[in-house]
Amino acid sequence: xxxxxxxxxxxxxxxxxxxxxxxxxxxxxxxxxxxxxxxxxxxxxxxxxxxxxxxxxxxxxxxxxxxxxxxxxxxxxxxxxxxxxxxxxxxxxxxxxxxxxxxxxxxxxxxxxxxxxxxxxxxxxxxxxxxxxxxxxxxx
Amino acid sequence: xxxxxxxxxxxxxxxxxxxxxxxxxxxxxxxxxxxxxxxxxxxxxxxxxxxxxxxxxxxxxxxxxxxxxxxxxxxxxxxxxxxxxxxxxxxxxxxxxxxxxxxxxxxxxxxxxxxxxxxxxxxxxxxxxxxxxxxxxxxxxxxxxxxxxxxxxxxxxxxxxxxxxxxxxxxxxxxxxxxxxxxxxxxxxxxxxxxxxxxxxxxxxxxxxxxxxxxxxxxxxxxxxxxxxxxxxxxxxxxxxxxxxxxxxxxxxxxxxxxxxxxxxxxxxxxxxxxxxxxxxxxxxxxxxxxxxxxxxxxxxxxxxxxxxxxxxxxxxxxxxxxxxxxxxxxxxxxxxxxxxxxxxxxxxxxxxxxxxxxxxxxxxxxxxxxxxxxxxxxxxxxxxxxxxxxxxxxxxxxxxxxxxxxxxxxxxxxxxxxxx
Numbered sequence: 001x002x003x004x005x006x007x008x009x010x011x012x013x014x015x016x017x018x019x020x021x022x023x024x025x026x027x028x029x030x031x032x033x034x035x036x037x038x039x040x041x042x043x044x045x046x047x048x049x050x051x052x053x054x055x056x057x058x059x060x061x062x063x064x065x066x067x068x069x070x071x072x073x074x075x076x077x078x079x080x081x082x083x084x085x086x087x088x089x090x091x092x093x094x095x096x097x098x099x100x101x102x103x104x105x106x107x108x109x110x111x112x113x114x115x116x117x118x119x120x121x122x123x124x125x126x127x128x129x130x131x132x133x134x135x136x137x138x139x140x
Numbered sequence: 141x142x143x144x145x146x147x148x149x150x151x152x153x154x155x156x157x158x159x160x161x162x163x164x165x166x167x168x169x170x171x172x173x174x175x176x177x178x179x180x181x182x183x184x185x186x187x188x189x190x191x192x193x194x195x196x197x198x199x200x201x202x203x204x205x206x207x208x209x210x211x212x213x214x215x216x217x218x219x220x221x222x223x224x225x226x227x228x229x230x231x232x233x234x235x236x237x238x239x240x241x242x243x244x245x246x247x248x249x250x251x252x253x254x255x256x257x258x259x260x261x262x263x264x265x266x267x268x269x270x271x272x273x274x275x276x277x278x279x280x281x282x283x284x285x286x287x288x289x290x291x292x293x294x295x296x297x298x299x300x301x302x303x304x305x306x307x308x309x310x311x312x313x314x315x316x317x318x319x320x321x322x323x324x325x326x327x328x329x330x331x332x333x334x335x336x337x338x339x340x341x342x343x344x345x346x347x348x349x350x351x352x353x354x355x356x357x358x359x360x361x362x363x364x365x366x367x368x369x370x371x372x373x374x375x376x377x378x379x380x381x382x383x384x385x386x387x388x389x390x391x392x393x394x395x396x397x398x399x400x401x402x403x404x405x406x407x408x409x410x411x412x413x414x415x416x417x418x419x420x421x422x423x424x425x426x427x428x429x430x431x432x433x434x435x436x437x438x439x440x441x442x443x444x445x446x447x448x449x450x451x452x453x454x455x456x457x458x459x460x461x462x463x464x465x466x467x468x469x470x471x472x473x474x475x476x477x478x479x480x481x482x483x484x485x486x487x488x489x490x491x492x493x494x495x496x497x498x499x500x501x502x503x504x505x506x507x508x509x510x511x512x513x514x515x516x517x518x519x520x521x522x523x524x525x526x527x528x529x530x531x532x533x534x535x536x537x538x539x540x541x542x543x544x545x546x547x548x549x550x551x552x553x554x555x556x557x558x559x560x561x
Contacts (some may be wrong), residue, residue, distance in 0.1 A: 021422050029347075049346040051339065070339040072349055073262045077309040088311030090467065091266040095199065097468030098322060099230065099447035099530065101264050105456060105518040114264050114451075114522045116442060116528075117231040117330065120428035123524055140523040 013081035014066050015126055017058045018043075028053060039134040053079065056139060058131040065125035065139040073113065073120045080124055083109050097117070110136065152246075163530070185282035186380045187404040187412065192388065192531065193397075194222045200322040201503055202448035202511055202531035205331075206403055208234065208327055209279040212246055214299040219279075219498045220244045224324045227386070227403055228446030228542050231328035234278055235261070235269065235291040235334045235369035237317070239326040240409035246274035249289050249368035255353035257362050258369060259291050260305035261335070262349075266315035269293045270301045270320070278373045283380060284324075285373035293325065294389035302359040304349040329384050329403075331377040331427055331557030332544050334366070337538050342366055375543050380406025383557075385413050386445060390536035393497065395508035399535065400449030407540050407560075408549040417547050418540060418561050429559070431527040432481045440526040441482070443539060443559050447530030450494060451518035452478065454525055468516045469499035480527065484559075486552050494532065510535070537561050 018041075030047040041057040051070035058064045066079045077084045088103045090111075099120075100116035113122035123139045130136060175325070188206050195203040204227045211219035222240045248256040249272075257273045271294030278285040293316050306312050311327045328335065341347040344361035351362040351369075375381055388401035404413045422430050423442070431441035449469060455462050462470035470476075477497040483489040496515035503511065512535040519525035533539070542548060544557035552558070 036290060038248065045353070047347075047350050049340065071341070073199060073264075073266070073307045073518065075304065076266075076307045083310065085309060087266065088308050089306060090313075091313050094265060094467045096199075096463075096466040097265075097449055097516055098200070098203070099228070099265070100449055100451055100468055100516055100528070101518055102266050103454065103468065103520060105454075105520060107440075110520050112454075112524050113266060114519060114524070115440065116264065116444060117261075117328070117331065117335060117427065119440075120262075121440065121524075123520070136521055137523045 013079055014063050014083055015129065016063060016081060016125055018061045018063060031093070036060075037138070038136070039131045047120065058126070058129060060131075062129055064129035065123065065137055067121075067123035069118070069121040071118050075123070076113070080111075083124065084128075087111055143324045157552055161356055167289075173337055185546060186410055187402045188281045189443045190227055190388075190403045191403050192387070192401075194322060194507075194509045195322050197322045197323060198389070200448070201509060201514070203322060203509065204445050204534070205323065206327065208236070209347065210234070210236065210244065210246075210276040210290065211279065212240070212244065213275050214275050215277070217245065222324050226323040226326045226446060227241040227293050228326050228328045229330055229384075229386070229446070229539075230442065230444035230446040231261075231326060231335065232332055232372035233328045234276075234288065234325065235293055235328070235370070235446075236325035237293045237295060238320065239270065239295050239318070240264055241292070245274050246290075246292075249273040249364065251353050251362055251364045253353075253355070255355050255362075257364050257368055258299060258352045258354060258359065260301055260350055260352065261291065262305065262307060263315070265313070265518070266308055267308075267320070268301065268305060269315050269317040269492045270297055270305070271316070273368060278376075280373070280403075280405065281364040283377045285376035286371050288376050289364050289368050289370045291370045293321070298446060299357060299359055302349070302388075304318070304347075308322060327373070329372055329541060331423060331541050331559070332463065333372050335370045338366060339368075342369055359546040363467050370549055372543060374405055375546065377405060380409045380413075381543075382409065383407040383540060383542040385538055385540050386536045387538045388536070391510050391512050393495070393513055395502055395506055395511040397508050397510070399510040408541055413520055418538065420486065420542070420554065420558050420560045421482055421488055421490075422486035422548075422552065422558045423460055423556050424485050425556050427556060428526075429485070430483045430485065433478065433527070436522060438526045441528065442526075443532060443533060445531055447528050448514075449530050450496065450515040450532050451526065451528035451530065452496060452515045454517045454519050456523065457521060457525065463498075463500050466499055466503075470496055470517075471500050472496065472516045473498075486558070492529070492533075492545070499542060512536070
């Protein structure tokens with residue numbers, strides 16, 4: 001495992017290239033801790049207000065998963081990019097279930113936001129972008 | 141009937157953080173059933189009636205409701221009793237729809253410059269509520285939370301929701317109405333006091349997208365006194381302030397139209413709230429405990445009367461389908477039975493058994509509000525799954541919610557609060 005600490009976080013939104021977006025850097029204002037694991041690279045940013053955002057990058061340089069954990073829900077539109085619409089539609093459709101998490105599972109997009117007040121967590125990944133031999137269970 | 145908020149009327153400094161009035165006036169005449177002006181009830185009583193029913197929208201499954209009286213601070217006549225308020229052990233603080241206040245004037249919580257503090261609260265379903273923070277005396281039976289900060293959910297907000305709180309942009313779900321919220325408000329009685337994480341959540345420099353001020357209409361993060369943070373009213377009572385007990389009756393597996401019970405204040409403080417033989421499950425710093433199922437530990441588990449289903453694993457892992465007409469609810473082909481073990485950080489553990497039936501078969505065929513065997517997704521796979529013991533768990537149990545920092549009966553270590561049942 002290789003560990004590097006970069007002063008300026010720079011990661012990307014789901015499904016896009018690692019180098020394509022710097023919005024997260026502005027948003028998080030936190031240290032970007034980069035680790036390389038078997039089959040993927042992980043950017044983990046911790047902001048001063050306790051939010052932790054992780055972005056999983058494939059060997060091809062694409063963000064195949066993102067996750068978040070902290071005292072509030074981050075700007076998901078920024079993390080999910082073009083996948084935001086699917087989450088919006090699911091949120092609008094989930095009217096009968098109340099006080100529960102939001103889960104989206106389609107053939108090419110898997111999303112959850114859960115937890116409760118003061119302690120939220122969630123994740124999203126694109127199955128078709130998962131690197132070879134990497135399980136979605138690594139996304140947490 | 142529609143309601144709108146009239147302009148803030150300055151009335152000088154009160155109690156340090158208060159410098160204005162939030163006036164929720166009805167327009168179009170008439171009065172709602174909730175806008176009665178009655179004095180607080182006599183003291184000496186520590187319980188209120190609760191009922192699982194379909195709520196004000198007549199379609200809420202497993203909604204646990206009660207009535208809450210709020211008064212202008214110090215007043216015994218300038219009051220309103222709001223029915224159909226959801227009892228929520230998964231959040232803290234009282235939140236009431238502006239329209240349910242029927243014209244009651246309440247002083248605003250402000251920052252040091254006199255700007256009214258506004259709050260945005262996000263739900264895990266990615267719905268949000270938004271509106272100003274005000275001060276009120278909250279009366280629940282004989283208990284009073286004096287000059288408590290409460291959240292007014294604005295049906296006609298003075299300011300637009302800040303983009304930093306709109307996690308899904310303009311495509312999020314606005315719950316600022318009775319029809320969307322399914323209730324007139326939320327009474328949050330979780331096992332923590334404040335609704336945001338101190339220190340720092342009331343400091344603008346920390347950029348937590350929850351509390352705002354909007355000078356000149358431009359909303360920005362707020363810095364204000366911690367006494368203005370919306371807080372679990374039980375923790376503010378002068379007595380019976382260490383938690384609550386929710387007691388709901390046993391109901392049949394087929395469900396029941398409604399179910400009546402009690403919300404009792406205090407734990408081990410009076411003859412009606414003794415822990416007895418209940419086991420204490422202390423929670424971690426994030427208010428979670430661990431549920432073990434089939435040898436796997438799910439460490440983000442909790443109990444929540446604001447959840448109308450049991451959140452159990454996920455439909456993909458279970459190999460079943462969500463209901464086509466009720467996303468998030470399970471519609472299994474046959475009954476699923478579970479035996480799990482809950483463990484507190486104080487080293488206690490105990491078994492829980494429950495079943496999950498087909499939601500469509502139960503609700504669509506009966507219209508029953510009280511269902512003890514409905515479930516739905518918690519996550520998407522083992523790494524994100526957890527157990528949320530929602531309203532179905534409460535039937536046939538006495539469930540205690542111990543507030544962090546308020547002491548623990550029997551000397552158990554529970555620095556972040558606890559559950560007991």
